[in-house]
Amino acid sequence: MKRAQSLSAHDGHRRRSPSSTKTTPAPPGAPLSRYGRFNETGTEFIITNPDVPRPWINYLTNEDYCAIISQCAGGYSFYKDCRTDRLTRWAPDGWHFDRPGRYLYVKEGSKAWSAMYQPMRVTPQRFEAHHGLGYTTIATRYEGLECSSTFFVPVEDPCEVWLVTITNHTGRTRALELFPYAEWLLGDYHLELRYRNIMNLYNRIWWEPALPAILAKKTAAWGDLNIQAFAYQAFFASSLPVLGAVTQKDPFLGRCNTEERPEMLLKPGAFRAVPCCSGEDGIALFRHRVTLKPKQRLTFSVVLGQTEPSLVERLVTRYRSVSEAQAALQRTQATWRQRILENIRVETPDRDFDHIMNVWVKYQLSICNFWSRSPSYYHEGSGGRGYRDSCQDAEGIMSINTPHAKQKLLKIAALIRKDGTSAPGWSDTAGPATHRPNKDHPVWLTVTVAAYIKETGDAGILKTRVPYLKDRWIRGWDVDPNFHGPSTTDGEGTLFEHLWHNLDFTFHDVGERGLPLIGHADWNDAIDAAGIKLRGESVWLAQALVRSQKILAELARLIGEEEQASELLRRAQTMTDRVNQHAWDGAWYKRGFTDDGTVYGSSVNTEGKIFINTQSWPLLADMVTPEQKAKILASTQRYLDGPHGLALFHPAYSAWNPKLGRISMFSEGTKENAAVFCHASTFLIVAELMHGYGTQAYKHLKAIMPNAQQDYDLYKTEPYVYAEYLVGPGNPYRYGEGAFTWITGTAGWTFMAGTEWLLGARRDYEGLRIDPCLPKHWKRCRIIRPFRGATYDIEILNPRGLEKGVTSLEVDGRPVEGNLIRPHQDGNVHKVKAVLTLGKEALAVRQETVGQGSAR
Ligand code: GLC
Numbered sequence: 001m002k003r004a005q006s007l008s009a010h011d012g013h014r015r016r017s018p019s020s021t022k023t024t025p026a027p028p029g030a031p032l033s034r035y036g037r038f039n040e041t042g043t044e045f046i047i048t049n050p051d052v053p054r055p056w057i058n059y060l061t062n063e064d065y066c067a068i069i070s071q072c073a074g075g076y077s078f079y080k081d082c083r084t085d086r087l088t089r090w091a092p093d094g095w096h097f098d099r100p101g102r103y104l105y106v107k108e109g110s111k112a113w114s115a116m117y118q119p120m121r122v123t124p125q126r127f128e129a130h131h132g133l134g135y136t137t138i139a140t141r142y143e144g145l146e147c148s149s150t151f152f153v154p155v156e157d158p159c160e161v162w163l164v165t166i167t168n169h170t171g172r173t174r175a176l177e178l179f180p181y182a183e184w185l186l187g188d189y190h191l192e193l194r195y196r197n198i199m200n201l202y203n204r205i206w207w208e209p210a211l212p213a214i215l216a217k218k219t220a221a222w223g224d225l226n227i228q229a230f231a232y233q234a235f236f237a238s239s240l241p242v243l244g245a246v247t248q249k250d251p252f253l254g255r256c257n258t259e260e261r262p263e264m265l266l267k268p269g270a271f272r273a274v275p276c277c278s279g280e281d282g283i284a285l286f287r288h289r290v291t292l293k294p295k296q297r298l299t300f301s302v303v304l305g306q307t308e309p310s311l312v313e314r315l316v317t318r319y320r321s322v323s324e325a326q327a328a329l330q331r332t333q334a335t336w337r338q339r340i341l342e343n344i345r346v347e348t349p350d351r352d353f354d355h356i357m358n359v360w361v362k363y364q365l366s367i368c369n370f371w372s373r374s375p376s377y378y379h380e381g382s383g384g385r386g387y388r389d390s391c392q393d394a395e396g397i398m399s400i401n402t403p404h405a406k407q408k409l410l411k412i413a414a415l416i417r418k419d420g421t422s423a424p425g426w427s428d429t430a431g432p433a434t435h436r437p438n439k440d441h442p443v444w445l446t447v448t449v450a451a452y453i454k455e456t457g458d459a460g461i462l463k464t465r466v467p468y469l470k471d472r473w474i475r476g477w478d479v480d481p482n483f484h485g486p487s488t489t490d491g492e493g494t495l496f497e498h499l500w501h502n503l504d505f506t507f508h509d510v511g512e513r514g515l516p517l518i519g520h521a522d523w524n525d526a527i528d529a530a531g532i533k534l535r536g537e538s539v540w541l542a543q544a545l546v547r548s549q550k551i552l553a554e555l556a557r558l559i560g561e562e563e564q565a566s567e568l569l570r571r572a573q574t575m576t577d578r579v580n581q582h583a584w585d586g587a588w589y590k591r592g593f594t595d596d597g598t599v600y601g602s603s604v605n606t607e608g609k610i611f612i613n614t615q616s617w618p619l620l621a622d623m624v625t626p627e628q629k630a631k632i633l634a635s636t637q638r639y640l641d642g643p644h645g646l647a648l649f650h651p652a653y654s655a656w657n658p659k660l661g662r663i664s665m666f667s668e669g670t671k672e673n674a675a676v677f678c679h680a681s682t683f684l685i686v687a688e689l690m691h692g693y694g695t696q697a698y699k700h701l702k703a704i705m706p707n708a709q710q711d712y713d714l715y716k717t718e719p720y721v722y723a724e725y726l727v728g729p730g731n732p733y734r735y736g737e738g739a740f741t742w743i744t745g746t747a748g749w750t751f752m753a754g755t756e757w758l759l760g761a762r763r764d765y766e767g768l769r770i771d772p773c774l775p776k777h778w779k780r781c782r783i784i785r786p787f788r789g790a791t792y793d794i795e796i797l798n799p800r801g802l803e804k805g806v807t808s809l810e811v812d813g814r815p816v817e818g819n820l821i822r823p824h825q826d827g828n829v830h831k832v833k834a835v836l837t838l839g840k841e842a843l844a845v846r847q848e849t850v851g852q853g854s855a856r
Helices: 002-007 012-018 187-192 196-202 249-253 311-320 320-342 351-371 389-396 402-413 445-456 459-463 493-508 541-558 564-582 613-620 628-642 677-692 693-705 744-760 840-850
Strands: 031-033 036-037 043-046 057-061 066-070 076-079 086-087 102-110 111-114 127-132 135-142 146-154 159-168 174-187 203-208 211-218 220-222 227-229 233-236 243-247 276-278 282-290 295-307 345-348 426-427 467-472 489-492 724-728 738-741 761-763 767-769 778-786 790-797 806-811 812-818 829-836
Touching: 002 276, 012 227, 031 066, 036 389, 043 249, 057 127, 057 135, 057 174, 057 351, 086 295, 102 146, 127 227, 127 778, 135 320, 146 320, 159 174, 159 282, 159 311, 174 187, 174 203, 174 211, 174 738, 203 282, 211 243, 211 282, 211 345, 220 489, 233 282, 233 311, 233 738, 243 249, 243 276, 243 541, 249 282, 249 812, 311 320, 311 426, 345 351, 345 693, 351 389, 351 402, 351 693, 389 402, 389 426, 389 744, 402 445, 402 493, 426 767, 445 459, 445 541, 445 761, 459 493, 459 541, 467 493, 489 493, 493 541, 493 564, 541 564, 541 613, 541 829, 613 628, 613 829, 677 693, 677 724, 677 744, 693 744, 744 761, 767 790
Parallel strands: 790 829
Antiparallel strands: 031 036, 036 043, 043 127, 057 066, 066 076, 076 086, 086 174, 102 111, 102 174, 127 135, 135 146, 146 159, 159 295, 174 282, 203 211, 203 276, 211 233, 220 227, 233 295, 243 282, 345 778, 467 489, 724 738, 761 767, 778 790, 806 812, 806 829
């Protein structure tokens, strides 16, 4: 009794805070807050006030080049890898200043302003920034002049293009000077941060009249092990005649000035061409002169990019042509529309839900797949891609971009060593990551491969031969004294063998209780001290292992490996028994044991008593009794749920705990210290949906939905993409504030939660399973699901207000036994009607009688 009282201190927060379940979504195109609205079709977010509480950004990108851009054109650009080949500068406090960026200064006589509001921040007569799929348009009006700039990264070339149209709405002729501007970084961002004084000595930037363009490079580049030639050439060009190019930052700004008040533009007579910059901070700036008659409009283009020197001229020539740039914009927009809009679509009673599923979460998921967790406004962009994140991104995008997911999973498979451990990630420029292997990485890829096979029916991929990795790490922790030089390959094996080695490693890499070692972290990167003496154990990892073992057993059966299938199931049972023996805490599972045997995530702890992941994953792994399930769900509701969603654990740590690590260093309620960590919330949401708790899952889904927040002055971050976390209830004053947006596993898991589990059009080995789990008040919904060469237009009816239990299924008017649709593969659209009539209790009884049910 005493324990329950102290734990439920959290409940007090719940009563004081506003409800976060938005019941009446704004009609299409209506203002969402004082900062902006979605357009009528929901494919753009229109920001109407440049002073949003944080930079609200977009990613303009193909798979080679990426420009991060805020509502005022702040942000940075890079080529191939955001650490090693950064074009433009980013400041660590950029989220506050929303600078630097790519800008257009405008001068008329002695008046000056900047067309994207930043950096001069003169209040415009009108401001609108439209973030769309693959483009951003920023339109302002100053002094009767409308300036609309569309930024995009063409699908086919490594550059960004600005298409700028200025319209003179006044009755007078206007003589203007225009100055497009960007600040170079050039090369390795990390080195630049540490050794700016040296790195800028390598800069060479010059005006090349023959192109004409400003060209920029470093003399050479530092790789991890040596110095290499700087292989590329950066460029900046404009379609307007250039009356002067400036390449040095210092004389442009003038002493002690920032971009906000550049001396060369503001001091009368100060402008002069500076065509060469050698060994100091560089910029790219052009001076143009244009005259606009009354009502006249002018369009010009600017291009900024990086590529091999031999290709520069072609790109400069192409995008200095306004018509070519306009055609490229159309192609780019069409490609993104097709990628995002022409696949799965949903239609439910909740417009916010439809909107996020049909457009924005798919877009966010694509960005996560392109650039993993490195570049954002909050993350400095240290480069490379993480292993576990990439496995989940690939699983998430499987149903809408299978080729991308397949390519990624094979790439990840080649990071597995013969001993079953995996390199922690890779960079497209530098190869496999070289730091110590993570203990949790071996459990992730199995699930992604299963998702691929369920999506495509291609079990043959398990026999694909893939190389093993050889590098300096052995036994998942130690350095091989005999290995020198860069990572290489180590023979090959089938994909199935790789996965087997992965799970075999984790099954044997255990501590005194027989639970997997946590090493320097598991899913939770911040529990980084609990196991560094190689004795601490992770209960979550044990549960994740059981889930993967059950799934790999299914894959083994698909290719006739019956013995291995049985062995995997036997091991899964062994691990389940150990988890129950050592980690069941009475009403939930403990989180782990530190090197000295101290338990955490248990009722005996005063802080960090109950963690969400050790409750969601046993449900995902189907390894609990019905009694345990009921207790777990009651405990998560009671201690972790709140108006802003599910906390990662409760209560937050109030002081550094050296036995656990970084998790206890963050301010209470931030990041891994008991934030509402959206990625972890979605684990529980999927678990709830698997087990028939549709109403509860929906409530949790809505609490973190970016477009369904109650108060954007509190939430602060973009209303169109998920945050990594919302500040949790333990924080003294920021509960509910969004943080670290865009690059989070939340996107993939939310998309799967909504489409595969809530609407329940779920890929399975033999076909498409129709197994929705709805909130009770949803009486009718629809999902259009392309699947293995046909499209299923699925209507779900729930006349009795149930949560689960389809008992009547019709395909093209004909009844189908069970809830599985076998693939038609005929290119046609098939009408499906599914009716819920059973309810989850009756369903559970029926499943017990017929002995159905699998891990996933
Ligand atoms: C971040 C990482 C992810 C990790 C999580 C929890 O989201 O990208 O890999 O699991 O934090 O630490």
